[in-house]
Amino acid sequence: MPRDRYQHSLDELRSDVLSMGETVTERLDESLEALERRDDALARAVIDGDAQVNETYLELEEQCVDLFALQQPVAGDLRFVTASFKIITELERIGDLAVNLANYALAARQTVTPDVEIDALGTAAHGLVERSLAAYETADAAACRAVAAADDEVDARCQHANEHVTRALIARTDDRWSVERLLDDVSRVLLTIRDLERVADHAVNIAARTLYMIESDPELLY
Amino acid sequence: MSENQNPQTNQRTVTTTAEQPRTTTAGETDERTRDAWTAYDFDGDAKMTVEDLDVYYGDDHALKGVSMEIPERSVTALIGPSGCGKSTYLRCLNRMNDRIPSARIDGSVRFDGQEIYQDGVNLVELRKRVGMVFQSPNPFPKSIRENIAYGPQKHGDLDTGLLARLLNRSDAAERDELVERCLRDAALWDEVHDRLDDNALGLSGGQQQRLCIARCLSVDPEIILMDEPASALDPIATAKIEDLIADLAEEYTVVIVTHNMQQAARISDQTAVFLTGGELVEYGDTDRVFEDPHSERVEDYITGKFG
Numbered sequence: 001m002p003r004d005r006y007q008h009s010l011d012e013l014r015s016d017v018l019s020m021g022e023t024v025t026e027r028l029d030e031s032l033e034a035l036e037r038r039d040d041a042l043a044r045a046v047i048d049g050d051a052q053v054n055e056t057y058l059e060l061e062e063q064c065v066d067l068f069a070l071q072q073p074v075a076g077d078l079r080f081v082t083a084s085f086k087i088i089t090e091l092e093r094i095g096d097l098a099v100n101l102a103n104y105a106l107a108a109r110q111t112v113t114p115d116v117e118i119d120a121l122g123t124a125a126h127g128l129v130e131r132s133l134a135a136y137e138t139a140d141a142a143a144c145r146a147v148a149a150a151d152d153e154v155d156a157r158c159q160h161a162n163e164h165v166t167r168a169l170i171a172r173t174d175d176r177w178s179v180e181r182l183l184d185d186v187s188r189v190l191l192t193i194r195d196l197e198r199v200a201d202h203a204v205n206i207a208a209r210t211l212y213m214i215e216s217d218p219e220l221l222y
Numbered sequence: 223m224s225e226n227q228n229p230q231t232n233q234r235t236v237t238t239t240a241e242q243p244r245t246t247t248a249g250e251t252d253e254r255t256r257d258a259w260t261a262y263d264f265d266g267d268a269k270m271t272v273e274d275l276d277v278y279y280g281d282d283h284a285l286k287g288v289s290m291e292i293p294e295r296s297v298t299a300l301i302g303p304s305g306c307g308k309s310t311y312l313r314c315l316n317r318m319n320d321r322i323p324s325a326r327i328d329g330s331v332r333f334d335g336q337e338i339y340q341d342g343v344n345l346v347e348l349r350k351r352v353g354m355v356f357q358s359p360n361p362f363p364k365s366i367r368e369n370i371a372y373g374p375q376k377h378g379d380l381d382t383g384l385l386a387r388l389l390n391r392s393d394a395a396e397r398d399e400l401v402e403r404c405l406r407d408a409a410l411w412d413e414v415h416d417r418l419d420d421n422a423l424g425l426s427g428g429q430q431q432r433l434c435i436a437r438c439l440s441v442d443p444e445i446i447l448m449d450e451p452a453s454a455l456d457p458i459a460t461a462k463i464e465d466l467i468a469d470l471a472e473e474y475t476v477v478i479v480t481h482n483m484q485q486a487a488r489i490s491d492q493t494a495v496f497l498t499g500g501e502l503v504e505y506g507d508t509d510r511v512f513e514d515p516h517s518e519r520v521e522d523y524i525t526g527k528f529g
Contacts, residue, residue, distance in 0.1 A: 003526040072484055074512045075521045216514035 006071050010080065013063050014137075017084050017091075020056050021133040024091045024098070027053065028129065028199065031101035032122035035192070038108055046102035053095035060088045076213075083213035087136065090202040090209075094129060097195045097202075104192050108185070115168075116161045118192055124154050125196045128203035136210040141217075147207035148220050151200050158197040165189050259516045260290065260505045262492060269294035269445060269475040270315060275329035277310050277319065277500070284310045285500040288329075292445075297467055297476045299490035299508065301483055303523065307500035308479045312447050315477065316352035317345055333445070350377060353443035357450040359430035361422035361437070366414050369422045369433055370401045373441040400440060408436035409466045428459025435466065446470060448478040452485065464489050483524055487512050495520045 027046050034043035064085040067073055073081050101122075128147055135143035169186045172178045208220035268291035277285040285307040292298050300308040310319065317338060319325045331338050338348055350373075361369050374380040380393045380400070401418065405411040410432040414425070422433055431451060438446055448467070452460040467489050470476055480486050486493055487508060494505040497519055504511060504520045515521045522528050 006526065074483070074487070074524050075515050077525045078513055 003071075009063070009067060009071065010073075010077060013060070013067065013081065013084055016056075016060055016063065017087060018133065018137055020053070020060060020088060020091050021129075021136075023056065024053060024095045025126065025129050025133070027095055027098040028101075028126055031098040031105065032119070032126065034102055034105040035108070035122070036119055038105060040106055043102035043105040047099050050095055050099045053092060057088055057092040057095075061085070064088075079213045079216060083136075083209040086209045087206050090205045094199055094202050097199050100195050101192065104188050104195075107188060116164055116189060116193070117157070118161075118189070118196075121154070121157060121161060121193065121196045124150075124157070125199040125203070128154065128200045129206070132203040132206035132210065135207055136213075139210070139214045141211055141214045144207040144211040144214070144220065148204050151204045154200040155197060158193050161193050162190060165193070259520075260494075260502050262291065262505045262507075264291075264293045264492065264507075266293050266295075268292060269334065271330075271332045271335075272311075272314070273330040273332075275311070275314060275327070275331065277307070277314060277328075278326045279322065280324045283500060285314075288496075288500075288502045290494060290502060290505050292475060292477060293492065294475045295471060295473065296491040297471045297478060297489055299486035299493045300477065300479045300496060301481075301486045301493060301524075302496035303498055304481075306496040306498050308494075308496045309449055310500070311496065311502075312449055312477060312479050315445070315447055316349050316354060317343075318349075318354065320345070346377075350441045351443055352445040352447060353438035353441065354447045354449070355431070355434050355438055355451050358454055359427060359434050361425070361430050361433050363421065363423055365419045366405075366422050366425070366433060367398075367401050367418040369437050370404050370440045371397050373437060374400060377441055379441070404436040404439045405433075407439050407470070408432045409462060409469070410436055426459070428455045428462060431455060431459070431463060432466065435463075435470075439470075443474065445475045445477065448476065450479055450481060453481060460485075483512075495523065497523060 027049055030042055031046045033039065034046060064081055067081050128150060131143060131150075132147045134140070135147065165186055169179065169182055172182060204220065208218075211217050211220050270292040272291070273289045275285055275288045276283070288307075288311060300312060302308045313319045314327060314331060315333075319327060327339060329339075333348070333352065337343075362372060364372070371380060374397075380397050381389075402411060402415070405414060410429060413429060414420075414433075422430065425433060431454075435446070435451075451467075452463045455463065464485065467476055467478065471491070478486075478490065490508045492506060493508045493511045495503050495511065495515075495517075497503045504515055504517045511520070512524065515524065
């Protein structure tokens with residue numbers, strides 16, 4: 001096949017994006033575990049590991065820019081490089097959100113945290129990231145649409161969790177001491193829910209870019 | 223025509239079953255899919271309309287059933303591997319293939335609605351209205367001024383020379399005006415205005431090519447056909463020609479054959495992709511063809527996976 005070196009560069013980009021995706025989903029997994037187990041050491045490892053994610057992001061960005069400048073990809077190749085260029089930004093943001101979650105884990109105290117399904121939400125958001133990356137790897141358009149559809153459910157669950165937490169706070173307004181104690185936890189839990197929702201949104205963005213890559217179809221982009 | 227249609231139809235079916243059209247639904251014929259790939263829907267009027275054009279060089283079937291409309295005042299790029307018929311196609315648009323004895327042409331080419339392949343067409347007039355610029359610059363071994371004025375003088379649009387002067391009809395002033403206008407339009411005036419009487423062969427390759435474009439403009443064409451006009455030029459001269467082509471398209475209809483796909487992508491409004499065997503496989507807006515080609519063979523060709 002002609003343009004062997006070019007083909008090699010494209011293959012390399014694909015496997016590097018997937019490898020970055022693997023690292024970021026691992027970080028996310030660890031941050032969720034740190035939250036669940038209140039594991040300070042694991043949380044710190046996630047925070048420290050973010051520098052490496054950022055470095056990988058910059059390296060991949062350069063790979064994409066080099067391909068544009070030196071190889072002028074067109075057609076399916078152009079859509080692949082463009083999609084990859086956008087997907088690495090999504091991955092980098094998911095990495096940042098994993099750092100947020102790790103910080104919440106460090107700040108959490110064993111107090112009267114409202115009882116919400118953080119673990120389950122985390123698992124759902126994490127699952128969407130994995131599914132969107134699998135769709136990118138196998139160029140699976142149906143899987144991209146499925147990720148977008150599944151996100152609606154995650155959004156609904158997040159909204160429900162938000163309401164639950166807020167109601168728990170309101171229910172204690174008669175007990176000032178309890179409200180003071182709860183306030184920190186409540187705001188942190190609300191932030192946690194918001195960040196998990198954002199993780200799922202980034203997964204949808206990955207699916208949207210992947211669908212554009214496969215079918216030149218922008219339907220999921222906005 | 224009817225005798226040619228059957229083998230041609232078979233051939234289309236054979237060549238297109240090899241690829242898996244992304245846009246087909248089950249039961250849709252390949253031929254219909256192909257027609258959809260080459261049916262180009264554009265705003266504005268067609269300057270040229272080509273229908274079922276077949277060209278044979280002896281036994282060689284060089285172009286197979288090509289139909290396409292060329293929008294006016296725009297740049298249409300023809301791309302494809304060597305031997306795909308794109309230059310043959312270009313040369314059909316001002317009947318340059320008539321000069322090749324073994325060439326046989328079937329089909330219809332209409333220019334502003336008028337059939338150019340019919341008896342009684344004035345070929346000199348046709349080629350004046352449909353000008354051509356070739357791969358290697360080919361200025362006359364004359365002065366820069368004479369290169370521009372030659373065509374209009376020959377066509378009688380300008381009167382100069384002894385007889386004209388004796389009859390008090392010399393159009394020297396008009397000629398100089400024409401020379402300046404054409405050189406300006408070809409983005410060459412600033413570089414040569416102080417040496418119009420120098421021999422054109424003393425110009426650089428890029429300047430010579432722009433002079434040929436200026437010469438083409440001097441007879442007031444409506445369509446300019448360009449066959450690889452920048453392939454013999456360095457990047458700076460190429461960039462000047464490319465800018466010039468974009469400017470020309472405001473007033474003229476430009477059709478350009480190029481081997482350089484990036485050049486086609488940079489300068490054209492619509493792109494027609496010919497593939498080996500003399501078929502037009504895909505035709506559409508340039509950005510669409512380069513971002514989302516419908517034919518997998520076109521995708522493979524433009525991404526360099528074959529050819």
